[in-house]
Amino acid sequence: MKKDNIKKRVFNDKLYRTFVSLFSFLSIIPLFLIVYFVLTRGIKYINLKFIFSMPKPMGEIGGGIFNAITGSFIIVGISALISIPIGILVGVFLSEYKEKKYIEIIKIFVDTLQGIPSIVIGIIAYLWIVKPLRHFSALSGSIALSFIMLPLVIKATEEILNLIPIEIKEAAYALGAPYHRIVLKILLPSASVGILTGILIGISRIMGETAPLLFTAFGNQFFNLNIFKPMSTIPYLIYVYATSPYREWHNQAFAASTILIIIVLSINLFGRFVEKKWKM
Amino acid sequence: MRKDRAFKIILLLSGLLIILLLSGIFLSLVFSSIPSIKEFGINFLFSNTWSPVNSKFGALPFLIGTLLTATLSLLISIPFSLSISIFLSEILKNRFISKIFQTFIELIAGIPSVIVGLWGLFILAPVIRNIQTKIGIQPIGVGIFTASIILSIMIIPYSASIGKEVISMVPNEVKEGAISLGATEFETLKVVILPFSFKGVFAGFLLSFGRAFGETMAVTMVIGNANRIPVSIFSPGQTMASLIANEFTEATTKLYTSSLIEIGLILFVVSMLINILGRLIIRRFTF
Numbered sequence: 001m002k003k004d005n006i007k008k009r010v011f012n013d014k015l016y017r018t019f020v021s022l023f024s025f026l027s028i029i030p031l032f033l034i035v036y037f038v039l040t041r042g043i044k045y046i047n048l049k050f051i052f053s054m055p056k057p058m059g060e061i062g063g064g065i066f067n068a069i070t071g072s073f074i075i076v077g078i079s080a081l082i083s084i085p086i087g088i089l090v091g092v093f094l095s096e097y098k099e100k101k102y103i104e105i106i107k108i109f110v111d112t113l114q115g116i117p118s119i120v121i122g123i124i125a126y127l128w129i130v131k132p133l134r135h136f137s138a139l140s141g142s143i144a145l146s147f148i149m150l151p152l153v154i155k156a157t158e159e160i161l162n163l164i165p166i167e168i169k170e171a172a173y174a175l176g177a178p179y180h181r182i183v184l185k186i187l188l189p190s191a192s193v194g195i196l197t198g199i200l201i202g203i204s205r206i207m208g209e210t211a212p213l214l215f216t217a218f219g220n221q222f223f224n225l226n227i228f229k230p231m232s233t234i235p236y237l238i239y240v241y242a243t244s245p246y247r248e249w250h251n252q253a254f255a256a257s258t259i260l261i262i263i264v265l266s267i268n269l270f271g272r273f274v275e276k277k278w279k280m
Numbered sequence: 281m282r283k284d285r286a287f288k289i290i291l292l293l294s295g296l297l298i299i300l301l302l303s304g305i306f307l308s309l310v311f312s313s314i315p316s317i318k319e320f321g322i323n324f325l326f327s328n329t330w331s332p333v334n335s336k337f338g339a340l341p342f343l344i345g346t347l348l349t350a351t352l353s354l355l356i357s358i359p360f361s362l363s364i365s366i367f368l369s370e371i372l373k374n375r376f377i378s379k380i381f382q383t384f385i386e387l388i389a390g391i392p393s394v395i396v397g398l399w400g401l402f403i404l405a406p407v408i409r410n411i412q413t414k415i416g417i418q419p420i421g422v423g424i425f426t427a428s429i430i431l432s433i434m435i436i437p438y439s440a441s442i443g444k445e446v447i448s449m450v451p452n453e454v455k456e457g458a459i460s461l462g463a464t465e466f467e468t469l470k471v472v473i474l475p476f477s478f479k480g481v482f483a484g485f486l487l488s489f490g491r492a493f494g495e496t497m498a499v500t501m502v503i504g505n506a507n508r509i510p511v512s513i514f515s516p517g518q519t520m521a522s523l524i525a526n527e528f529t530e531a532t533t534k535l536y537t538s539s540l541i542e543i544g545l546i547l548f549v550v551s552m553l554i555n556i557l558g559r560l561i562i563r564r565f566t567f
Contacts, residue, residue, distance in 0.1 A: 013464040020371060023363035027440070028384045030433045034391060034399045041402075089294035096291065106295050108556060109302045115487075115555035116305070116548060117494025119521045123528070123544045127308050147301075154298075180287035208392020211496040211521070215528050235394045235497075242398045243501065250402065257395045268390045272383065 035261060042258030045251050051259070055221055055237075061248050065256050067223045071138065071231040075217055076207050078142035078227065083149040084199055090150075091157020091195075092183055098162070114151035121147050122212035130216055138224075138231035141217025145209055149202040156198020160191040193274055200271030204264045210235040234260045306548065313542035315535055324542060330507045330523075332531070337539035339546070341509045345517035348424055348510060349499065350492040353431035354485060361436045361488070365443030365481070366469065382441075389437035397501030400430040405502060412514060422504040423516045430498045435488035442487060442562070446480025447473060483561035490554035494547055496521040520547050 049064055056063030090110070097103050125144035130136055164187060172182045188195070210233075218230040219240060234256050241253035316324065320337060327338025364385060372378045401422070408429075409421035450473050458468040474481070504516020505526055518526075520543045531537040 009464050009467070013466040016466040016469070017371060020363045020367050023360050024367040024381070027360040027364055027436050028381070028388070031384055031388045031391070033403070034396060037399055037403045038395060086294060086297065089291060090298055093291040093295045097295075103295075106298055108559065109298050111559050112552050112555055113298065113302055115490060115494075115551050117496065117521055117551055119494070119496040119524050120305075120309070120544045120548050123524065123541055124305050124308060126528075127312055127541075178281070179284045183287070204390060208394065210392070210394040211525060214525055218529075235392055238394050238398060239497065239501070242394075242401060253398060254402075257398055260392060261395060264392055265387060265390060268387065 038254060038257045038261060041251070042254035042256070045255035046258060050252075050255060054223060057221075058244075058246070063252070065232075065234065065237055065252070065259075067220060068232040068234045068237040068256065069259070071217070071220070071224070072207065072233040072235070074225070074227065075138050075142045075145065075213075075231060075233055076203060078139070079144075079146035079149055079206055080199070080203055082142065082146040083153055083202070087150050087153025088157050088188070088195060090154045091161065092187070094154065094158040095161035096183070110151050110154050113147070114155075116147075118148060118209055118211040119214075122215055125212060125216045133228070136216060136218035136230040138217050138227040138229065141213045141231065141233070142227070144212035144216045145206040148209060148212065149206050152202035152205065153195070153198055156201070157191065157195050160194030160198075161187060163194075164190055193277070197271045197275040200267055200274065204267035204271065207267065208235055208260060208264050210239050214239075234263075309541060309545040309548055313538055313545050316538040316542040319535060320539075324539070325546075328509055332527075332533075332536050335533065335535050337535070339520070339539075339543055341507055342518050342520045342523050342543065343546075344509050345424065345503070346493060346519040346521070348513070348517070349427045349431060349503070349519055350489055352424070352428035352513065353435060353492045354489050356428060356432035357436045357439060357488065358485065360432075361439040361443060361484070362481070364436070364440035365447050365484075366473075368440075368444045369447040370465070370469065370473070382444075385437050385440055388433065393434065393495065393497040394501075396430055396434060397498035400426060400498060400502040404429065417512075417514050420504060420514070420516060422502050423514050424503065424510050425513045427499045427503040427517075427519075428513070430502055431492045431495055434495060434498060435491050438491055439481075439484040439488040442484030443477075443481050446477045446484070446562070449480070450476045479561050479564075483558045486554055486561070487558040490551050490558065493554070494521055494551045496525050500525045520544075 049062075051064060051069065052066050053062075053064035054066055055068075090106075094103060094107060094110070121144050124147070125140045129140035129143055133140070168186060168190065169182060172186050177186070213233055213236050217233060217236065219236050220230045220232045224231050238253045238256050238260065241249040241256070244250075316337065320327070324337065324339055325343065326340055327336070328340040329336045329338050330341060331337075368378055368382060372381065405421035405426055408423075408426050409419045412419040412421070454472055454476065455468055458472045459465075463471065499519055500522035503518060503522050505518055505522065506516040507518050507523070510517040524540050524544055524547075528537070528540050531540055
């Protein structure tokens with residue numbers, strides 16, 4: 001009887017291992033399914049003309065997404081310009097004052113900011129920028145996206161700075177360096193690669209964000225570089241084309257998604273690569 | 281010295297900015313919801329008519345739609361995310377393979393939500409439609425169930441990575457104790473690891489529930505956009521986030537916009553509470 005018991009226990013153990021391994025591998029299948037289906041349907045519509053020409057009117061065959069590509073880069077670029085300096089400053093603040101009691105509260109605030117659903121961020125940018133200016137604008141989209149990127153930069157900066165040995169700071173103090181120079185010339189440069197990773201992950205995240213742009217940057221059928229006017233972006237275009245009734249637009253949505261996946265995943269992987277190199 | 285003081289003030293101001301930003305977001309949402317709060321009061325949460333034409337707004341269908349999709353997606357995701365957490369921290373010993381596996385999981389989280397939605401709409405929904413035809417339900421394809429599957433794919437990486445972290449925090453001594461008493465790995469998991477890390481794993485589920493609660497684009501594309509209380513998990517519905525995405529630019533009256541913003545306020549408050557609770561549990565767990 002005892003022997004049976006052991007057999008059963010060993011069997012359970014094997015069952016558990018199989019189950020856990022199986023379910024783990026099943027979970028990464030969607031990644032391949034999504035990338036495979038989007039790429040195979042999208043790649044045949046991608047050519048230089050698709051990338052460098054403007055959209056055709058509703059339902060017509062042909063046309064490209066040049067305005068959406070430039071729009072995405074402009075809007076993401078401006079949000080990066082807003083959120084990187086502020087994010088780094090707040091990150092330095094959180095790490096340098098970590099003994100203070102009130103820092104815990106600010107950390108919770110940063111966490112909360114990160115947890116706000118992106119559609120709510122869109123409402124805020126609408127209320128703060130679009131409503132006073134009375135029209136949709138690329139700038140309002142940039143500001144919405146910068147709210148999403150900000151907590152990512154803050155956390156990356158704070159985490160990396162916390163890893164820097166205190167001896168480095170003490171050595172600088174001992175040499176008589178003033179505080180702001182220690183932060184700017186010693187701490188931040190030694191943390192720079194880690195912060196860069198955070199920035200790249202943040203950019204890859206907001207590059208694909210759609211919800212905050214629905215009623216801020218809106219979209220634009222035409223080529224536009226004026227940030228006070230509505231501007232198209234790749235994710236917004238994918239959403240509009242995918243939910244439209246036109247087959248041609250569906251195909252273009254897949255093609256645009258292929259381009260977006262390649263951009264987003266390569267920035268993301270590059271960020272990880274940078275981090276790995278730094279760790280060694 | 282003066283530069284030093286200026287620098288310290290800038291740092292303090294940057295911290296203050298975060299507090300102002302979040303308070304500003306909250307106050308803006310409350311302020312813009314006032315017309316709707318005044319008009320409907322608490323009934324806003326319990327009424328199921330959403331009729332812009334008659335200026336009658338009630339959020340019940342969307343509250344139910346959101347809770348249903350988020351709960352369903354969490355239930356679907358649990359066996360997968362828990363397996364990944366255990367697999368990465370306990371079973372997979374090869375660090376190189378483990379790293380690659382982890383990168384794949386994180387890349388799922390990196391796919392833009394609109395692309396997951398596109399895939400759901402054009403690839404998954406037809407599959408679901410076929411299944412629905414076979415089991416004899418009205419074949420719609422899109423709906424609560426499809427949205428829940430899409431959401432579960434999107435939240436698995438979050439609960440898996442939190443779960444993995446808390447499970448690897450279980451001290452080796454405790455595990456070794458169980459193994460030296462003759463426990464198999466499964467028994468060690470059951471009697472030592474899971475009870476030890478239960479709170480942290482739970483917090484991971486809570487936080488991913490919060491994610492599912494506020495996720496917008498993918499859900500909007502596959503939920504079917506029906507402004508009524510869903511009768512089954514296969515019927516089309518609407519979540520709070522997808523409602524805002526669909527109707528915000530169409531809202532013409534002040535009351536309409538304000539009602540949508542009040543729904544945004546509910547989203548904000550709920551996700552804030554879930555976040556704070558989840559982080560507090562995790563933080564207490566790590567100490």
